[in-house]
Amino acid sequence: MYENFPPYSYKGDDGRVKGIDVDIGKAIANELGVQAGFRLFLADESVGDDLRNMVWKGHYLAGAPADVMMHVPYDAGFANENDKVAFLQPYYKELIAFAINTYRVRSAMNLEVFTKETIGVETASLADAYLLGAYNGGLRENVKHYSSILDAAKAMVDKDISAIMGNRGELEYTLGQYDHDFVITKLPTPGLTIDGWELGPAVNASNVKLAERLNEIVGELKTSGKIEAIFSSYGISYKTTDSSQMIIKANQLSATK
Secondary structure, eight states: SSSBBTTTBOOOSSOOOHHHHHHHOOOOOOOTTTTTOOOOOOOOOSSSHHIIIISOOOOOTBOOOSSSSEEEOHHHHHHHHTTTTOOOOEEEEEEEEEEEEEETTTTOSSSGGGSOOOEEEEEEEEHHHHHGGGGGTTTGGGEESSSSSHHHHHHHTSSOOOEEEEEEEHHHHHHHTTOOEEEEEEEEOOOSSSSSEEEEEEETTTHHHHHHHHHHHHHHHHHHHHHHHHHHHOOOOOOOOOOOOEEEEETTEEEEE
């Protein structure tokens, strides 16, 4: 699981690993009848690198691969590029959203407001790349960069910026810690081809039996409402997915009932 990635996987003040992906991992382990153990790691340059290090090959510093990696993009094209990995059915759909400080911005119908008001993004994120090029670069001077959504949220609380563009789940969780007049919404994003993506677990494609059983368990946890309850416990609006298939070995789909 990714390190320093609230609300999905992170260490609390007590040093214990916690988060949405952690709780889903515990639920999966419970259905398997095993004890869950967690390994947090820092993201590499790409998700493909993360899958190599954590799922099918290992890393000389981190050791052997883990049994399961959480929070992996579920996409047929991406899976075809990573055919050593089985991509299990997704448990959540992440969306791009905007958090608006209504004290600074009374209404925002489109991005033009940010030609005058400042907006924060996490450095090197999809939101960062998009805003720097939006309106032919007309927003560039008002885009402020932060190392994390948490840091951007603190800046908005301090009224240093008027808004944040980022992943809705992170925005809801982080800004939910503050008692302020913030609105999380969707704004038109012309030219942005991806404004949402499905996320799920991934395992080594060579372990077909494990992959099929885990895919079945994820489906059961979705149907029972357990995964939605986990998201709700962190104050996150749950966006489910209809996908129930596992993508394994060069885009060969295997449905489990």
